Amino acid sequence: MFTFLCQSNRLSGAFDGTGDSSKSIAYQSPVFEITNPRNHTWDDDEGLLNFGADSSDADFWRIRDACEGVLILGAVGSGKTSGSGSAIAKAFLTAGFGGLVLTAKPDEARRWLRLCEQTGRMGDCVHVKPGSGHGLNILQYEAERPGDRVSITDDLIGLLGCIIGVMSRSKQKSERDDFWSNAKRGLLKNLLEVFLLAGEPITIHGLVRFVNSAPTSPDCPWRTIPLFGGMMARAEKKSRDGSRGDKDDYADALEYWTKSFPREPDVTRGGYVAAFTAMANYLTGRGVGEILCGETNLTPEAILSGKIVILDFPIKESQEEGNMVQATWKLLFQQAVERRADKGLNSARPAFLWEDEGHEFFSQQDVRFQPTARDCRIPHVIISQNIQNFLHLGHSEHAVEAVFSAMNTYIFHTNADLYTNRWASEHIGEEKRLTLTTDGLIRPRRSKDFSFSSRRPEEVENVGGMQIFEEKKQSVRPEDFSKLKRGGDGTCEAVILWLSHRFAINQNRNFSRRIFEQEKRTT
Secondary structure (H helix, E strand, C coil), X not given: CCEECCCHHHCCCCCCCCCCHHHCECCCCHHHCECCCCCCCCCCXXXXXXXXXXXXXXXXXXXXXXXXXXXXXXXXXXXXXXXXXXXXXXXXXXXXXXXXXXXXXXXXXXXXXXXXHHCCCHHHEEEECCCCCCCCCHHHHHHHCCCCCCCHHHHHXXXXXXXXXXXXXXXXXXXXXXXXXXXXXXXXXXXXXXXXXXXXXXXXXXXXXXXXXXXXCCCCCHHHCHHHHXXXXXXXXXXXXXXXXXXHHHHHHHHHHHHHHHHCCHHHHHHHHHHHHHHHHHHXXXXXXXXXXXXXXXXXXXXXXXXXXXXXXXXXXXXXXXXXXXXXXXXXXXXXXXXXXXXXXXXXXXXXXXXXXXXXXXCCHHHHHHXXXXXXXXXXXXXXXXXXXXXXXXXXXXXXXXXXXXXXXXXXXXCCCHHHHHXXXXXXXXXXXXXXXXXXXXXXXXXCCCCCCCCCHHHCCCXXXXXXXXXXXXXXXXXXXXXXXXXXXXXXXXXXXXXXXXXXXXXXXXXXXXXXXXXXXXX
């Protein structure tokens, strides 16, 4: 078993605007504030879990270790969620972390609500679901967010590109089938530039109406088109008073919308519009629209202020809508933590990113995010059955390996997948062992001999066929993972690999085999 450390003095993370404003990292808009009204601090050396003996702190898993990432793999019923996953989740909640919880299974949100209640964090829990009233206008948020940036337009394109990528779900489409080919990217770039130059609010409905009103012939008197002509006139007027870059952007947009776009073949142009409209329809659909396109009253900065945001859009029930909401929130959260104003301070609250059935939420952004997650104090937890799940969904093997290799804590439960078991065994590595073989009698020990094991193999005489030689063997063989105790009766077993840590409880080896208690099933 292991010891769970309780730090009940950390159960606070208000994002309600109250408290001493001097304890907040403030921006011009309160939407982007990170608050810490009680001025808590989190030291990297603070222990979260004891993976060793209760009487020793040699195997304490600390905040710095958590922020280096956690990968949990195990078969269905192995106890990865209810065993090791539950222990880590409770440790995070008890220590006062914020968190973003992505859900794949229908009962995942209820489980996290129960965990929050058990750890005294219900006051910080935000249950986001259709009708909950919690919303984040993603385009407004992305356009107005603080931080140094080269191009608002490119940032917005990247956000919408993420959404389109979730909709397609195929990571292996050819370039000619990809929505984000250069030609179609040009449509969105020139569309957003017009709205930014005109000073118009960027909304999905507004973007769609503009595209649908755009001229379809180069000879069309576009100034007479009420919506299109009016928007272009406002953009032109403001560009005249703007910078040289504004003037160039307007000239490019004018060329595109009045000449290039109308000259496209009807089939090609119609394909652009249809793809963009399809994305818009998903974003503004029932349930999704109120979460991503309505009023903003919840932001990623709330998580950095201590809120536990549970996105109750299980993709097992609503694949496209659930993935869209959660992938968008995940991307914006990852970007928010990269620019957090309190980075480097011990008052920077750790905030976890939790992905059970993590293969469903994997993205290319993870490759960029994971190597710097520690500096941002973001424990990233990925739970899945096996590595094949990620590859089956078309994710690049190099991208998956890049993310996993940037995580420093691995927990392997019982598994029947040979590929994953080999991967786990290779990561744990080999041990050197001395082997004694004899073929005949061993001559009597001489007084100068202390022991066979204390001498190097080349110093040992071959007497009567005796040999002592050194060989390397896998510390944990692939087949050993299938023999670990699975869950179901209240406990489960796992092998823990913790980068650069030598487990005192396991003779200073780099791994340890541990028993975890499981959450009790609820009806």
